[in-house]
Amino acid sequence: MNQAASAEALTLAESTARAMFSRDSAAHALGIQITEIAPGQATLTMTVRPDMLNGHRICHGGMIFLLADTTFAYACNSYNHNAVASACQIDFLVPAHEGDVLEAHAVEQTLSGKTGVYDITVRLAATREAVALFRGKSHRIKGTVIESLHDAGDAAQK
Amino acid sequence: MNQAASAEALTLAESTARAMFSRDSAAHALGIQITEIAPGQATLTMTVRPDMLNGHRICHGGMIFLLADTTFAYACNSYNHNAVASACQIDFLVPAHEGDVLEAHAVEQTLSGKTGVYDITVRLAATREAVALFRGKSHRIKGTVIESLHDAGDAAQK
Amino acid sequence: MNQAASAEALTLAESTARAMFSRDSAAHALGIQITEIAPGQATLTMTVRPDMLNGHRICHGGMIFLLADTTFAYACNSYNHNAVASACQIDFLVPAHEGDVLEAHAVEQTLSGKTGVYDITVRLAATREAVALFRGKSHRIKGTVIESLHDAGDAAQK
Amino acid sequence: MNQAASAEALTLAESTARAMFSRDSAAHALGIQITEIAPGQATLTMTVRPDMLNGHRICHGGMIFLLADTTFAYACNSYNHNAVASACQIDFLVPAHEGDVLEAHAVEQTLSGKTGVYDITVRLAATREAVALFRGKSHRIKGTVIESLHDAGDAAQK
Numbered sequence: 001m002n003q004a005a006s007a008e009a010l011t012l013a014e015s016t017a018r019a020m021f022s023r024d025s026a027a028h029a030l031g032i033q034i035t036e037i038a039p040g041q042a043t044l045t046m047t048v049r050p051d052m053l054n055g056h057r058i059c060h061g062g063m064i065f066l067l068a069d070t071t072f073a074y075a076c077n078s079y080n081h082n083a084v085a086s087a088c089q090i091d092f093l094v095p096a097h098e099g100d101v102l103e104a105h106a107v108e109q110t111l112s113g114k115t116g117v118y119d120i121t122v123r124l125a126a127t128r129e130a131v132a133l134f135r136g137k138s139h140r141i142k143g144t145v146i147e148s149l150h151d152a153g154d155a156a157q158k
Numbered sequence: 159m160n161q162a163a164s165a166e167a168l169t170l171a172e173s174t175a176r177a178m179f180s181r182d183s184a185a186h187a188l189g190i191q192i193t194e195i196a197p198g199q200a201t202l203t204m205t206v207r208p209d210m211l212n213g214h215r216i217c218h219g220g221m222i223f224l225l226a227d228t229t230f231a232y233a234c235n236s237y238n239h240n241a242v243a244s245a246c247q248i249d250f251l252v253p254a255h256e257g258d259v260l261e262a263h264a265v266e267q268t269l270s271g272k273t274g275v276y277d278i279t280v281r282l283a284a285t286r287e288a289v290a291l292f293r294g295k296s297h298r299i300k301g302t303v304i305e306s307l308h309d310a311g312d313a314a315q316k
Numbered sequence: 317m318n319q320a321a322s323a324e325a326l327t328l329a330e331s332t333a334r335a336m337f338s339r340d341s342a343a344h345a346l347g348i349q350i351t352e353i354a355p356g357q358a359t360l361t362m363t364v365r366p367d368m369l370n371g372h373r374i375c376h377g378g379m380i381f382l383l384a385d386t387t388f389a390y391a392c393n394s395y396n397h398n399a400v401a402s403a404c405q406i407d408f409l410v411p412a413h414e415g416d417v418l419e420a421h422a423v424e425q426t427l428s429g430k431t432g433v434y435d436i437t438v439r440l441a442a443t444r445e446a447v448a449l450f451r452g453k454s455h456r457i458k459g460t461v462i463e464s465l466h467d468a469g470d471a472a473q474k
Numbered sequence: 475m476n477q478a479a480s481a482e483a484l485t486l487a488e489s490t491a492r493a494m495f496s497r498d499s500a501a502h503a504l505g506i507q508i509t510e511i512a513p514g515q516a517t518l519t520m521t522v523r524p525d526m527l528n529g530h531r532i533c534h535g536g537m538i539f540l541l542a543d544t545t546f547a548y549a550c551n552s553y554n555h556n557a558v559a560s561a562c563q564i565d566f567l568v569p570a571h572e573g574d575v576l577e578a579h580a581v582e583q584t585l586s587g588k589t590g591v592y593d594i595t596v597r598l599a600a601t602r603e604a605v606a607l608f609r610g611k612s613h614r615i616k617g618t619v620i621e622s623l624h625d626a627g628d629a630a631q632k
Contacts, residue, residue: 004490021214026221051183054231060184060228061243066220073212085219087403087453089247089563091591091611093584103191105589110567111593117565119593121583130584133591135609137403137565147212245561245611247405249433249453251426259364267437268446276451277435279425288426291433293451295407295561296445336529342537345525367503370547371494371619375561378540379500385536389528403562461529464632 009039013078016145017042020077027070034074040118042074045125048100059096061132062097067104068120075106075118077137077145083116086139091111092132101125104134114140118142167197171220171236174303175200178235185228188221192308198266198276200232203283206258217254219290225262226278233264233276234296235303241274244297250290259283262292272298329394332461333358336393343386346379348453350390356424356434358390361441364416375412377448383420384436384450391422391434392454393461399432402455408448417441420450430456483513483565488562489518490619491516494551501544501556504537508548514582514592516548519599522574534571535606541578542608549580549592551619557590560613565605575599578608 017037021027027044030052036043046067054060069088076083096102103125109117120134162304175195179185185202188210194201204225227246234241254260264278278292333353334409337343343360346368353415362383385404392399412418422436436450491511494502496579501518504526510517520541528534543562550557580594594608 010207023215024213025209025211025523026218048276051187053183054228056240057159058242060224060227061246062220062224063184065223065227065246066218069218069220070212075212076240082214084214084216084253085248085250087249088219088223089245089405089609091245093586093589093591095242109607112567115567117567133583133609135563135565135607234389243434245424247451247563249430249451251428269448270409275409291451293405293407293449340529341525341527342534346621349527361526369499370544371498371551372556372558373497374558376500376540376543377562378523378543381539381543382536385534385539386528394527398530400530400532400569401566403563403565404539405561407561408559411558458529467542 013037013039013081016078016080017074018144020074024070026066028135030066032067032070037074037078039078040075040107040111042071042073042078043103044074045103045141048096048098048102050098053098055132059098061090061092064092064096064102064122064132065090066132067102068122068132069136071104071106071120072118072134072138075108076116076136081140081146082143082145083138083140085136086132087137090132090134093130096131101113102131106143110122170238171195171197174236174238175232177304178232182228184224188224190225190228192260195232197236198233198269200229200236200264201261202229202232203259203261205255206260207237207255208256211256217223217256217258219248219250222250222254222260222280222290223248223292225260226280226290227260227294229264229278230276230292230294230296233266233278234274234294238302238304239298240301240303241296241298244295246292246294249288251288254289255283260289328396329353329355330348332394332396333390335462336390340386344380346382348383350388351419353390353394355394356391356427358387358394358422359419360387360390361417361419364414364418366410366414369414375414375416377406378406378407380412380438380448381406381420381450383418384438384448387420387422387436388434388450388452389455391424391436392432392452396460396462397456398459398461399454399456402453404450404452406448406450409446412440412447422461481512487513488531490552491548493620494548498544504540506541506544510547511552511554514549514585516552516580517577518545518548518573519577521590522570522572522576524572526529527572533572533574535564535566537613538566538570538576538596538606539564539608541576542596542606543610545578545580545594546592546608546610546612549582549594550590550610554618554620555614556617556619557612557614559610561611562608563609564606567604570590570598570605576605
């Protein structure tokens with residue numbers, strides 16, 4: 001997708017990401033940052049904090065999922081059409097620990113009609129070792145990201 | 159599992175859950191509460207907070223995953239043998255909204271050798287409507303939950 | 317589903333299964349047999365034949381998948397609305413060998429709008445040991461099983 | 475993997491595939507053919523036959539799975555270490571019809587210790603359209619493909 005992306009599509013992807021991110025409470029709460037956006041693609045990072053550890057004192061798999069799922073969301077919403085996850089599958093390969101910087105990269109495998117499939121790889125930024133492989137299926141719903149945010153804003157002001 | 163659980167196994171499951179919960183930073187950060195524990199089973203609840211919403215203003219799928227994954231963890235660790243998730247799969251059925259109380263219930267489908275499969279259903283507590291279906295595969299690792307916590311505690315004091 | 321199924325729904329499920337089975341070339345090629353049908357449920361059996369073995373001389377995982385997937389199809393089509401699989405996930409627990417009789421049982425976990433989720437357990441008939449756990453997501457498409465077969469039959473005669 | 479594969483590794487992968495294929499009853503029954511083998515990679519083809527159709531007269535999803543799963547097997551066994559599938563996940567994108575030639579290509583996403591993850595894409599050979607996306611998790615077991623075939627041959631003669 002990325003190679004052939006027009007400047008216009010790239011600008012739309014970036015604007016859409018900015019609009020989503022401004023309201024993405026969960027991403028902010030987790031300290032997730034966007035490092036790259038393109039049509040159908042996204043790269044996000046998150047640092048493993050003490051409050052992300054589980055009872056075994058390794059990073060909660062759910063936190064790794066959250067980073068992957070968020071990256072998936074930015075990739076599948078990059079056309080400014082609202083899309084949500086209908087199903088996700090994750091394989092955990094190696095544990096992550098407190099202080100690790102995790103980098104998640106999403107690529108679009110297929111997008112046809114309302115349905116897309118995206119693969120997200122979560123890596124340790126320091127060593128590039130794969131921590132988890134995530135596959136998400138997206139479903140396009142009504143509305144656009146940027147306009148719906150305006151609408152939601154209007155509604156909130158009433 | 160539950161029906162045939164001896165009083166001893168039930169006590170062990172409860173003690174193990176208490177030990178895990180005392181150190182489960184992620185669960186505390188999300189306001190997750192344990193409502194029932196038995197060998198191979200667990201029921202946990204979580205209320206959808208504003209900071210759990212995504213850019214579409216519905217509960218982040220990753221937060222629903224976190225609840226399901228945490229419930230899975232309590233079920234598969236209930237024998238006091240350390241176990242971690244090796245793979246998870248989730249299907250999202252209907253969205254959850256701010257203020258919804260979500261209840262996740264885990265049942266053990268199979269446990270053989272080091273590997274188990276657990277099914278977790280996340281429901282809206284108010285209506286019992288299923289929000290998500292989660293299937294997790296567990297892998298037993300070295301150590302026990304209660305002893306490893308002691309060990310970790312000792313290590314931390316040094 | 318089954319408990320509350322009216323006699324009418326049960327009859328429809330059985331008629332639908334008969335109509336599907338009469339045209340199910342793959343099921344016949346594999347020697348699959350239907351042992352029970354109810355609304356949202358199905359039980360099918362298959363005996364592992366020499367031509368179902370893989371290069372390791374155990375039953376090809378794909379053959380176990382086929383049995384599970386077929387059982388899924390009979391369960392999700394049991395309302396006489398055409399439905400197809402959109403995604404499937406299978407965990408292989410223990411190998412099956414030549415001569416083993418496999419029994420697959422499908423239960424409906426959820427059905428809402430056009431989408432359903434079904435869990436299929438494949439067991440060794442002799443010992444009831446679980447061989448594989450399968451989860452399938454169905455999507456309702458146009459047409460009904462019994463009418464579409466009539467239509468297809470008409471078309472074939474022209 | 476492929477780029478860096480030594481001539482020796484490539485030869486081993488090809489020999490291993492030949493040894494597996496000579497005993498792969500299921501592949502032969504389905505008319506599956508191998509078109510390319512490399513370390514961690516495989517490309518196989520299958521033509522949709524009338525006996526591969528389901529009750530809706532489209533190619534049985536289980537047959538598409540079988541092709542993908544077989545391709546997965548050749549990729550994950552390409553190092554001549556016996557490996558079997560522990561879990562598989564498939565998303566069906568578009569239906570395939572009688573006479574379609576399906577091409578499945580497997581790539582290794584990760585291989586660490588005894589566990590690997592492989593992605594297989596099944597396409598219509600004529601149009602390159604993706605029919606299904608498959609992700610398989612492999613588990614290395616005892617023995618080697620080529621030696622175990624010898625052993626099995628010896629055992630069979632007794």
